[in-house]
Amino acid sequence: MPASRREHLLDTAIDLFSEQGYRATGIDTILAKAGVAKMTLYNHFKSKDELILAALRRVDERTRAHFAEEISRRGATPEDRLRAVFDDLERWFADPAFNGCLFIKAAADYPDARDPIHALAAEHKRLIRQFLEGLAREAAARDPAGLAQQLQLLFDGATVQAQVCGGTEAALQARTAAETLIQAAIRPLPQS
């Protein structure tokens, strides 16, 4: 029934890693939930770490595709597209399956920066920042890289706060703060 055992394993793993964490999720738990034999997993992936890496690559691709599509669909002007980044946040936090950012948690579970898992998490954040920088440049921000990083601070901060404290209020404040930062970065300098 599953399109491919490999993809089904990845989706199951993503769910469990998100819910319980990487180290806390045993191989056997993934196998039981997916209804797949152990050797099938080890035929598709060399090790648990390779499974984690493949799962994260999948989430990275999905996330960036979703970003690109949703944002270009919603925002009429480049400025609106920057704002649109924060419009999905509240719905995301309200989703019962929300459990924080998989990449932030990966970097926490594998703290050594040389670990391929940690490195992949860092690369994902870099790609998102790059995407924001493109939007900021189109919107004629004075310092596109700076605005992109500032907005990412709000984005990640909100994600963390929703995960730690629960609730969705962080999304609203992030949206409000983003508006302020965008205005300040695009409009003519206030006093000079």
Add this chain to the structure above:
Amino acid sequence: MPASRREHLLDTAIDLFSEQGYRATGIDTILAKAGVAKMTLYNHFKSKDELILAALRRVDERTRAHFAEEISRRGATPEDRLRAVFDDLERWFADPAFNGCLFIKAAADYPDARDPIHALAAEHKRLIRQFLEGLAREAAARDPAGLAQQLQLLFDGATVQAQVCGGTEAALQARTAAETLIQAAIRPLPQS
């Protein structure tokens, strides 16, 4: 030689939890580094979870005391005290022992919000926000609670970004963005 075995155990545990994570750090590792017998640990703490809770309480108290002292020492005006919150960030990130926020990582390692460890992490974030709200109120912000949360988004976002991507640039952008948000929250409304 150590003042008290209990405190020495806590300090050692904090170092290792910060470096490797909670689940990834075994009791035996803590004991070996602290040079303490296993029964001594279990005489002072009922379980590993109790040790984690005690360690987090210690860090919570230290952090809030440091905040209160450093900020009131540095900032002349209430507005300066809000800024001062972000002045320490860069030094913190540059510290070789920096490994992200212990509370964010605790909430990630113990994702169930009913878990006492997760609950303690959430409470810590709440207390920090409360502290910021007090400063924002003294600074005559229009919406002290809102500004406090916005600044916390920057703070946590920067902490996460420094942990995941390394480097200290997040501190600078957080400082810059904080300035913009403070200005916008305190000065008269720009257009009305």
Add this chain to the structure above:
DNA sequence: TGATAAATAGACAGACCTGTCTGTATATCA
């Protein structure tokens, strides 16, 4: 149909983990 590939269940080794127990040594204080 028959041959080849893929998936199954489940046992297993070896490592690691938490928490308990024992018996001995050391420190504190009357």
Add this chain to the structure above:
DNA sequence: TGATATACAGACAGGTCTGTCTATTTATCA
């Protein structure tokens, strides 16, 4: 000195984890 509390080293039980292996069954496709 003697009595009491604390710390010690280290073995141990019972559990979990990853990854390997085997032997059997199910798909696939010519």
